[in-house]
Amino acid sequence: MRIAPYLFSAVCGFAVMPITNAHEESHGHKHHEHHEQHQHEGHRHHGAHVHGMATLDLVMDGQELMLHLQSPLMNFLGFEHQPETEQQKAIYHDMLQQLEMLDVLLTVEGSTCKAESIEIDEPFDSQGQAGHADLDVSYFVRCEQPDNITGLKINLFDVYNRLETLQVQMVLPTGQQQLELNPQRTTIRIN
Numbered sequence: 001m002r003i004a005p006y007l008f009s010a011v012c013g014f015a016v017m018p019i020t021n022a023h024e025e026s027h028g029h030k031h032h033e034h035h036e037q038h039q040h041e042g043h044r045h046h047g048a049h050v051h052g053m054a055t056l057d058l059v060m061d062g063q064e065l066m067l068h069l070q071s072p073l074m075n076f077l078g079f080e081h082q083p084e085t086e087q088q089k090a091i092y093h094d095m096l097q098q099l100e101m102l103d104v105l106l107t108v109e110g111s112t113c114k115a116e117s118i119e120i121d122e123p124f125d126s127q128g129q130a131g132h133a134d135l136d137v138s139y140f141v142r143c144e145q146p147d148n149i150t151g152l153k154i155n156l157f158d159v160y161n162r163l164e165t166l167q168v169q170m171v172l173p174t175g176q177q178q179l180e181l182n183p184q185r186t187t188i189r190i191n
Contacts, residue, residue: 052164059171065141073133075163080133110150113143149190157183
């Protein structure tokens with residue numbers, strides 16, 4: 001079920017423009033053909049498949065917090081192909097278990113929140129011809145006192161050391177924002 005790509009337009013009544021990043025050029029990655037292929041397959045991507053970078057869409061609407069994480073699988077596993085060895089199978093299984101725990105993704109500061117639903121798309125179903133696979137995870141969270149939320153600490157950098165940059169697009173009660181997180185800057189301030 002692919003609800004997350006439509007969160008922004010459904011909740012806010014507008015479509016979110018893709019995030020682009022000069023990081024792609026600075027690392028010499030040329031994934032434009034790969035990106036175009038995915039667009040034709042009906043997948044939503046924020047930009048080219050860039051190792052070290054991921055995107056997070058976030059919408060706060062009343063007690064609901066909806067998040068959509070997308071990343072090259074390399075950032076989480078160290079490989080992008082079907083797990084072949086027992087070690088790779090164990091790494092993949094551990095990643096799936098970790099991503100099913102909300103606190104691996106984030107810590108909500110100022111309120112108690114509980115994941116109502118976590119959807120992880122099978123990354124190898126949409127693997128491109130070039131062998132690139134993406135992680136696609138949607139979190140649907142309910143917070144008891146959303147007005148008390150002061151921040152969201154993103155914990156992914158503590159768990160996945162290949163992740164260098166997280167491009168965040170969000171719609172909050174206070175308006176729209178975009179920001180970039182990294183291992184030194186991991187908190188999104190709310191209110």
